[in-house]
Amino acid sequence: MSIVINEENNQQVSKWCIVSMASIPLVMTLGNSMLIPVLPIFEDKVGITSFQSSMVITSYSIAAIFLIPVAGYLSDRYGRKIVILPSLILAMIGGIIAGMASWRMADPFSWIIVGRILQGIGAAGAAPIILPLVGDLYKDDDEKTSSCLGIVETSNTFGKVLSPILGALFASFLWFLPFFSISFFSLISIVLVFFFIKVPKQKEEPPRFRTFYEKTKTIFKNDGKWLYTVFFIGIHLMLVLFGVLFFLSDIFEKQHSLYDVKKGFVLAIPLFCLCVASYITGRTIKGNLKIMKSVIMLSLIISSVSVIFVGYTSNNLILLLIITSLLGTAIGAILPTLDAMITEGIEKEERGTITSFYSSCRFIGVALGPPVISMTMNHFLNLTYMVMGIIGVFLLLLVWKCIKTDNKEQSVQ
Template sequence: MEKRNIAIIYLITLVAVMGVASITPAFPSIREHFNISASQVTLLITVFTFPGIFLAPVVGLLADRWGRKTILLPSLFLFGIAGAACFFTNKWEILLLLRFFQGIGSAALGSLNVTLIGDLFSGQKRSAIMGYNASVLSVGTAAYPAVGGALAMAGWQFPFLLPLLAIPTGLLIIFYLKNPEPKEPQTIGSYLKRTWKNINKKTVWGLFIINVLLFFILYGAYLSYFPQLMVERLGATDFQIGLFMSGFSVVTAITSSQLKVINRYLKPKKQLTISFILYFVSMILLSFSGNWWLLIIPLITFGMGHGMLIPGIQTLLVGFAPLNERAGFMSINGMVLRLGQTLGPLFIGVFYAIGGTGVAFLGGALVAVAMIFISIFMVKL
């Protein structure tokens, strides 16, 4: 039963990261088809992530009161149906609207998968499973750009068929997921008071801010402007963009899978610091890289930093809340992530408007520096 539960959690994770990673290699083709700018095409990310800013805390509260499955099932079905519907539209405004509804379905997925790990495991096993889950996440973000890029060769709309995989995942949850559910729901007032008590700690706020800035780099700089960099400097095709982006995710997956070993030698605070430095190095190198080989080094450093940071922060955060408030607590983190995903492309877009892709990645480097200072002054581990 344990292996079956883990497999279902990993499937939820694969669906959760599908919404952006699978379509970014098609951005150049989408731009050409709809005759829009590089900044406009990033709206496909912004409208997708925006609903989660407001819905994540709500679905977390409902998951703590009604149960994890009750929220996961409609979320997965909406994600799959709205995402696949994007394939059939030829109007830019309708495409954005469908992405918005797909984002509503996605709002719960990225927090409830981690919540389930917290519910089912504890101690070193929780840390190990969290690392493996981050590896699965990275395998997804490695595979989706390559698959999305290959599908985009048939037409810009074909990557939008991938969300249909969310529907069989929902069916597996109905029949096979065996997880503990919160018992005897608290009153709303008591629940909110206890959740706030778990959140209102300097270290937790520091980790939340770092999560926002992390997605400024990932969604704002890397996912939004790395494809544009490859087109401008190397004349890359959609498939080549997807293949190269997959390389970053492979490095992330390998690093995350070794979290158990990394924990033996590096304390959590040191892991954070090393990750921020690796982010900074990768952003600086990407701002100046102009050939295929020079892109390899920043993708490796970025992947290593990302592979340590994501599972490390998730493991730290999930330990701050007990079962009855865990979904709500992690959904606040989900809201924080969505905030970073939504504002990141807009923030880095300002740097892009100033000086193109090179300056956009310098903006990412500044964000990495900010993460170092937040860690120093707010995170006490």
């Protein structure tokens, strides 16, 4: 087993440590995305509307949005692992509550939402903390940081590929089994984190809240242009991704007669493209800011054009899969690039907090995507996708203007 040595902290980073870190975004992704292909089943079994079923996704994300910055601050002050482990336990408990309610109650919707909120709280303190943890382990080594972040983001996107398949497979046995499976996967991640992640010891006393607040305010004052640009891109990408996935889950059944595991495999095709693009990009960028900016701009062009045609090609399954695969490829290329840009552009002491704000922004997009599409799907679908494309062009202009790559210092101004 090869081991990477972080000389400054005399810290051994084993393959099992990397696997343990990668398991967290994988589990959290499964915890949300696995339910998307079975939402139509929930509507039938629980007797809820399309908008209510979208709340199964949105309630998870809303809980995470508000608590991720808190978790980021706590991880900066008290340690990454101390925050991650209780969060994973909460995610496990939330899955049990949602699963038991679905199994034993005649009207389980309210308790499903309670369980999903608990899972969202758990997600807030787990997956977002991995980004600063990677930066801690590979301090001052941008190439290894980018490579490891690529693995972590690929694990996230690989979870998205597995999610529709596993979700549909579990639901084909028992419609509420996906809830229990989330708890099982969380337990595996808890064991891995407990035994294999060795967090570098803090050499200095963490700052008090007032000092932390002033430093955070200074960061946003000095680096706000590029940080806000990255945040807005994160919101946009997740809104587009989860909105399109919600639409595909519905349209595959209603227009193309795809059900159960077959539907899961077809839904996984654009997500597989996203996963491959994420892995290749993470291995390629290697901390090079000029490459990062080029990847973001090119991918925004592709995503902005392709999303416009999602609705227009919905009647033709092959064309729809080509368009959504292009969209998935573009999103997959951007995600690890944004991760690396933030992790490498922020000092260690504030890294957890800033990356947590970024993760909150991504969850805003996750929360908005399904309900936006559910409300516009019947009458304004093509207009909605066109607006998404226009927003992508606007973000492209922001990247061109606000992210500088003359040198490393200027890149975060």
